[in-house]
Amino acid sequence: MAENSAAETAPAKKGKLKLIILLTVVVMLAIALSIAGTLWFLGGGLPGMGDDATAEDEIAEEPFVPSVYLDIGKALVTTVQGEGRQRYAQAYVALGATDAQALAAAKLHMPLIRSQLVMVLGNSSYTALQTPEGRQGLVENMLTTVNQVLEQEGEPAVNRVLFRNFVVQ
Incomplete structure (x- = not known):
């Protein structure tokens, strides 16, 4: 019987570890989606996914000419x-x-x-x-x-x- 109780506790710890890792991944994914959503709503967009018109406006902007x-x-x-x-x-x-x-x-x-x-x-x-x-x-x-x-x-x-x-x- 001592062998049975030792065998049952080992899989329970392994299951808890998987649950903790899964919860950590879900929380990290939620944080990443929250940041991406905030950037998108504020109009900044995601890095690397810029609007082509915005890039053209930055290039077409004239340099500052002092008076x-x-x-x-x-x-x-x-x-x-x-x-x-x-x-x-x-x-x-x-x-x-x-x-x-x-x-x-x-x-x-x-x-x-x-x-x-x-x-x-x-x-x-x-x-x-x-x-x-x-x-x-x-x-x-x-x-x-x-x-x-x-x-x-x-x-x-x-x-x-x-x-x-x-x-x-």
Whole structure:
């Protein structure tokens, strides 16, 4: 009888070991499926199973091109009409572009550009220049004016007009 009890305990331990290994494999499989499902729902996809359009977008993405700036050295000073009396406006302006040729062309045609910018500033309203929206509108008008001058001369356009300093009194 002693032999029977020893023979019965050995298969029971072997069965428990198989059960533990099977449960460990099932838990690991559940964790792996959970991670894969989370990645798929978040749109990241699984590694190696990327979308072809996403890969093409990454390749087609243009490299970063830094902006280059040209300061208009002297201030643009003019009078503006406001509340029945003459007021003064002074603006230090810079031009920004990603193409250095556009700024070289702007530097070449600076007398004409300055003249046009002074006229745009002089045609502005004193009350409009006191608001952020009015100053933003002035920037847009100045950008349009600069690009019109450059277009007339057959040169590339600039991207931005920036105020370095702006005073209305």
